[in-house]
Amino acid sequence: MKLQGLVPLLQVFDMPESVAFYRDVLGFELVEHSPEIEAAEGHYFHWCWLRHGGGELMLNTLHDAGERPPARDPARTARLGDDICLYVGCADLDGAWAELQARGVASARAPVTTPYGMRQLYLADPDGYGICLQWRA
Structure with a gap:
């Protein structure tokens, strides 16, 4: 069996907010989206495919049109950060840290060097999915 690539699909509460985060904060390109x-929630699409360098990601709305509650479930958001983390290679962690601070990403934590030889910077997307930017120390 020959496999090629792995693309996570994340269920998101607010598609425009999530697309803006991945596109405007992290620099992903919107490759394709559903109609x-x-x-009631506004003008949006239910699914999209994003790309940044060699990394790809798909987003899908958690709720169908007209069924989204007025706010995220805080318990679900808290759980996602514990259960799911996307690890992304980033050679310039200091530059990434400066960009995230300039963009006001409150969830971003300063880079640290781990005992296992990686330098890592953690943040979360609007739904609480963990993202770790990392590079060998």
């Missing part, structure tokens, strides 16, 4: 709809 746009107009719903």
Whole structure:
């Protein structure tokens, strides 16, 4: 069996907010998306595919049109950071840290060097999914 690539699919509460985070904060490119709809929650699409360098990611709305509650479930958001973390290679962690601070990403933590020889910077997306930018120390 020959496999090629691995693309996570994340369920998100607010698609426009999530796309803005991955595109405007982390620099992902929007590659493709489902047809746009107009719903009580606003104008958006249910699914999209994003790419940054060799990394790819898909986002899908957690709720169907007209069924989204007024706010995220804080218990679900807290759990996601514990259960799911996307590890992404980033050679310039100091530069990434400076960019995240300049963009006001409150969830970002300063880079640290681990006992296992990696330098890592953790942050979370709007839904609480963990993201670790890392490089060998």
